[in-house]
Amino acid sequence: MSHVHSTISRRSSKHLTPVQRGQIQALLRLNVPKAHIAKQLGISRSTLYYELQRGTVEQLTANRKITHVYFADTGQLTYEQRRKNSCSPFKYARVQPFLNFVTEQILTNRLSPDAARGLAVRQQLFDEIVSTKTIYHYITLQLIPVKNIDLPLRVRRRTYGKSIDQRSEDVAERRKFDHWEMDTIVGKRKKGPVLLVLDERVSRKRHMIKIAEKTAQAVKDGLQSILALYPTAAKIFKSITVDNGSEFARLTEDFSDIAIYYAHPYASSERGTNEKQNSLVRRFIPKSTNLESITLAAIAHIEQWINQLPRKLFDYDCAESIFSSYLPQVS
Structure with a gap:
């Protein structure tokens, strides 16, 4: 050829x-x-x-x-x-006066990052500045005291329940077992089956199942099937943190005995366990994959591989072992 x-x-x-x-x-x-x-x-x-x-x-x-x-x-x-x-030296440290100005304009005068930057340029206030795109990048990385929730144009979605800001410090800092993050993984097609994933924040234990579609009802059915695996589910699932996707809109109503927290829009880093573990799944299931072709056995194999993966975080013990060690404490 x-x-x-x-x-x-x-x-x-x-x-x-x-x-x-x-x-x-x-x-x-x-x-x-x-x-x-x-x-x-x-x-x-x-x-x-x-x-x-x-x-x-x-x-x-x-x-x-x-x-x-x-x-x-x-x-x-x-x-x-x-x-x-x-990479070239980090510019962040050199533009602190400019970033302080931008922060004040956003929080006090309710300007957008681009408007704040434009004002600084027009008035020639600083010798060195960064682009609007870099300002948004710093906000995402939480390098300046502005959150996406402070930017009206980035918060068009409603929040369906408690904000992630209402989580206790023990939960946020991963000091308490039995608190989870949940997400969906989509394939090549926007419609059709998706993967529902649930990660315990301390042990990194993952549950992963295929649900019929990316809807609130399918998520409800999928989560109920996972909870059914545990006779004492109420003690093991104290809270679940999700994003603001419409498929999670009814969780507070459907699971009133579990505290449901919603992350800020455009802040996937607030569900870091989901994001990290999803990247592990993508080793087996690239984004271009049609999930209809993925068998339940293949999904179970990937879930087992993730849960038995030696992790430096646990001195090369695995998530399954760490999770199992906590269960007697809550049963």
């Missing part, structure tokens, strides 16, 4: 994604030749070999022999660290 008529899709970006790194790890475990791996992923052999250098570590086998093994997580962490080190 000539190059012109090749059906292999080529990557348009220059950097490997976490999903591709997971594919490399899986294919290596299957002893697929490196040339075939590069061809299957649509990358050059040199890109693959550079990635193997980034993500390969030494391990000691049961026979006390040293072997070299590639791990996707190691490759990703090395890549992120090198990218961080290659």
Whole structure:
């Protein structure tokens, strides 16, 4: 087959994604030749070999022999660290007077970030400033004392119940077990089945099931099926934090014995456990996947893999073990 008529899709970006790194790890475990791996992923052999250098570590086998093994997580962490080190010095510290001015204009005079920046430019108040996009980025990262809720144009959605601000400090700081985050994962099609995921915030234990559609009724049915797994569910599910999607609109009404908290709009970092664990799911189920083709057995396998994943946070114990250790305390 000539190059012109090749059906292999080529990557348009220059950097490997976490999903591709997971594919490399899986294919290596299957002893697929490196040339075939590069061809299957649509990358050059040199890109693959550079990635193997980034993500390969030494391990000691049961026979006390040293072997070299590639791990996707190691490759990703090395890549992120090198990218961080290659960036220009952080401008944030140098523009503090400007950011203080912007903060005051937003909170006191109710200006938008763009209007506050424009005012500073027009009056030539500062020698160095940042773009409007960077201001929004700083707000998302909580580097300035402004929240998305303070920006009217970013808060068009209503909140269906208690704000996340009403959670106790013990819950917010992950000092108490039995508090969860919930989200949905969509596939290629906007309509049809989605994954309902539920993560315990202390142990990182995940439940993941497929529900018929992204609706309030389907979420209710799915959550009820998860709660039914525990005879003492009322003691294990004290609160659930969700976003402001319409599929979660009836949770407070449908589950009155569970405290339901709603994160601020456009603030996915407030459900950090969901976001991190969703990225693990994407190693197996890319965004382009039609979820109708994903079997229940495959979903159960991914859930088990996440719950048994050794985590540095727990001194390389797994979420399943940590979760199980807490259960006797609440049963």
